[in-house]
Amino acid sequence: MTIHIGAEKEDIAETVLLPGDPYRAKWAAETFLTDVKLVNQVRGMLGFTGFWNGNRVTFHGSGMGMPSLSIYVNELIRDYGARTLIRIGSCGGMQNSVAVRDVILAMTASTLSTPSRGIFRDLNYAPCADWSLLNAAAKAAEKRGVKTHVGGIYSSDVFYDERPDLNEQMVRHGILGVEMEAAELYILAARHKCRALAVLTVSDHLLTGEALPSADRESSFGDMVQIALNAAFPS
Ligand code: HPA
Numbered sequence: 001m002t003i004h005i006g007a008e009k010e011d012i013a014e015t016v017l018l019p020g021d022p023y024r025a026k027w028a029a030e031t032f033l034t035d036v037k038l039v040n041q042v043r044g045m046l047g048f049t050g051f052w053n054g055n056r057v058t059f060h061g062s063g064m065g066m067p068s069l070s071i072y073v074n075e076l077i078r079d080y081g082a083r084t085l086i087r088i089g090s091c092g093g094m095q096n097s098v099a100v101r102d103v104i105l106a107m108t109a110s111t112l113s114t115p116s117r118g119i120f121r122d123l124n125y126a127p128c129a130d131w132s133l134l135n136a137a138a139k140a141a142e143k144r145g146v147k148t149h150v151g152g153i154y155s156s157d158v159f160y161d162e163r164p165d166l167n168e169q170m171v172r173h174g175i176l177g178v179e180m181e182a183a184e185l186y187i188l189a190a191r192h193k194c195r196a197l198a199v200l201t202v203s204d205h206l207l208t209g210e211a212l213p214s215a216d217r218e219s220s221f222g223d224m225v226q227i228a229l230n231a232a233f234p235s
Pocket residue numbers: 090091092156158159178179180203204206
């Protein structure tokens with residue numbers, strides 16, 4: 001047990017898929033895994049471990065934003081031995097070529113700040129995805145016929161952004177989408193020699209104002225989970 005995770009050490013798999021929303025972890029575990037066990041519910045942050053095609057997997061909520069994700073990912077890696085960590089979440093589209101429902105595989109995650117800022121200070125570290133996961137996810141997405149974009153995203157500290165000028169610069173520099181967790185996930189994975197990737201569904205669009213209807217959210221999330229599972233365990 002750790003401060004934020006009530007599981008026994010052996011309850012957590014080496015491969016952890018991280019939705020922001022704990023209820024998404026529950027839905028994904030119940031939908032895609034067999035022999036599912038609830039392994040954490042401290043502070044309502046749910047974690048489940050089970051099997052997918054014979055492979056042991058944990059779905060664990062990360063919460064929203066990098067400080068929350070940092071707590072769970074630090075404990076999952078350092079105390080529970082997680083080695084492959086894939087964020088499955090949503091993002092706001094930032095290019096006209098990107099549409100609501102599309103999937104973005106985040107090759108890099110730019111950010112203004114992260115919980116790791118104190119380490120890097122004035123260095124602009126470049127958080128990037130693990131190539132083997134990124135490559136396998138791109139292949140899995142293509143096989144499923146999901147429209148997918150691979151490129152840079154932006155991990156923001158705020159959902160209600162008071163700096164439209166920064167978004168403008170992100171758009172101008174080809175950033176595909178904005179979310180709030182991937183950069184710190186990539187930094188922690190690098191620090192601890194783990195593999196990480198963020199697989200993101202475009203749930204809303206900053207340029208068009210379009211948003212994914214709630215009826216479509218479950219099927220889009222399901223696609224993303226299957227891409228992540230196939231990336232973690234390529235056949
Ligand atoms: N901003 C930040 N995070 C997000 C967004 C957004 O527009 N959409 C989904 N996650």
